[in-house]
Amino acid sequence: MTVPDINNASDIGNYHFQPGDMVEAYWNIQVDDDYISINKYMIGIHNSDAGAQKRKAVQQAAAKLNHRIDQKAFTRASMGKVTPGDCQHILTMAVRSGLVRPGDLQAWADQCLGVDCTGFVVAYYNEIGRINVDKYSGGASCPFLVGRAVKNKAPGLESALIWEQDQVRVGDMMVWMNSRMVETRAPGHIALISYVDVAPDTLFIAESSGASDGSGHYGPKHNRKSWEGVKSSGGAKYIQIDKTGKVLIVRPPAWFG
Numbered sequence: 001m002t003v004p005d006i007n008n009a010s011d012i013g014n015y016h017f018q019p020g021d022m023v024e025a026y027w028n029i030q031v032d033d034d035y036i037s038i039n040k041y042m043i044g045i046h047n048s049d050a051g052a053q054k055r056k057a058v059q060q061a062a063a064k065l066n067h068r069i070d071q072k073a074f075t076r077a078s079m080g081k082v083t084p085g086d087c088q089h090i091l092t093m094a095v096r097s098g099l100v101r102p103g104d105l106q107a108w109a110d111q112c113l114g115v116d117c118t119g120f121v122v123a124y125y126n127e128i129g130r131i132n133v134d135k136y137s138g139g140a141s142c143p144f145l146v147g148r149a150v151k152n153k154a155p156g157l158e159s160a161l162i163w164e165q166d167q168v169r170v171g172d173m174m175v176w177m178n179s180r181m182v183e184t185r186a187p188g189h190i191a192l193i194s195y196v197d198v199a200p201d202t203l204f205i206a207e208s209s210g211a212s213d214g215s216g217h218y219g220p221k222h223n224r225k226s227w228e229g230v231k232s233s234g235g236a237k238y239i240q241i242d243k244t245g246k247v248l249i250v251r252p253p254a255w256f257g
Contacts, residue, residue: 012171012252015128019171019192019206022124025084026115026208026220031091036106038087041210041219042080042114043187051112052078054099055090061097069093076137077112081119083126083133114219117190118142120208121173124192128171131256142175142188145256149173152253162249163239165203165227168196173250174205174225178236184246193249194222201227203241 012018026038046052055077063069073086082090091109094100100108115123122140126133131140146160153160161179162168172193176185191207198204203225213221225247228240238246 011169012128013169015171017127018194019124020194020204020222022084022120022127022192023194023206023220023222026087026120027217029084029087029091029109031088031095031105032102034102034105036087036091036109037217038082038084038113038115039110039217039219040114041116041208043116043210045079047078054108054112058090058094058097058099061099062093065097067093067096072134072137076119076133079119079137079139080114080116081122081133081137081139082113082115083123087113115208117188117208118145120206120220121145121190121192124206125252125256130252130254140256142177142183142190143181145173145190146175146177146181146248146250148256149250149253152255152257153251154254157251160251160253162251163230163237165201168193168203168249169251170194170196171252173248173252174203174241175248175250176246177248178233178238178246179248180236182236184238191223199224203227 029036059069059074070089073089076082076086077090091105118139122131122133122136125131149160170193174191176189177183191205194206195204205223207223208220210218212218225241231238231240241247
C-alpha cells in the first residue's frame with residue numbers, strides 16, 4: 001500500500017492541498033456570493049475570438065474605473081493557462097466593470113475562460129510551491145515538465161520514472177510519453193495522480209481535458225485509468241492504461257526551476 005512518506009516533507013501525500021482539490025478549486029470560483037465553475041478545455045492562443053474580445057472589454061472598462069488589473073492573469077487566459085486565482089480576478093473584474101451581471105457570470109465564464117492540461121498541472125504545482133506560474137505564463141510543455149523532473153529528481157531517488165504500481169504516489173504526473181521521451185498521442189496530454197489504493201489496478205487522476213465527464217465539465221475534472229502493466233515497443237518502455245493508452249508515471253521534483 002502506498003502511503004505518504006512522513007519522513008519526507010516534500011511528499012505531496014502530506015500536503016493539505018491535493019490534486020483533487022485543484023479540480024474543486026476550478027469548479028468553485030467565488031465571486032462575491034456566487035460560485036462559478038470553469039468548465040472549458042481551452043488549448044492554443046485565443047486573442048481574436050468572441051471570448052477574447054469580451055476579456056479585452058473587461059480589461060478596458062475596469063482600467064477606466066481605476067481597478068487594479070493583473071495583466072498576467074489576462075495573458076494566461078488568452079492561452080488556456082489560467083489558475084483558479086486568475087479566474088477569480090478576471091470574473092471579479094467582469095462584475096466590477098459593470099459589463100457582466102452576476103446572474104450572467106457563469107455563461108460569460110463558459111465562453112471566456114478555460115484551461116488546458118499543462119495549464120492545470122502548472123497551476124497545481126504553483127499552488128504547492130514547486131513552480132512559479134508567472135515564469136511560465138505562456139505554458140510549459142509535457143516534455144519540459146518531464147525533462148525537469150528527470151534532471152531535478154530528489155536525492156536518493158533512483159529515477160523520476162516510476163514503473164511499479166505500488167510506488168505511485170499522489171501528485172505524480174501521468175504523461176502520455178514513452179521512455180524515449182516521445183509523446184504517444186497528439187496533442188500530448190498530462191494529468192496528476194489524485195488517489196491511490198482506492199480500487200485494484202486503478203489510478204485516479206485530476207486533469208483538464210476536452211472530454212465531458214457527463215456532468216458538464218469539459219475542462220478540469222476527476223477521472224480514472226486502469227493500470228495494465230509495463231509494456232515495451234521499439235525499445236521504448238511505457239505503462240499501458242485503458243487498453244490503448246501509453247504513459248509514463250513521473251515523480252515531480254521539489255522545484256522545477
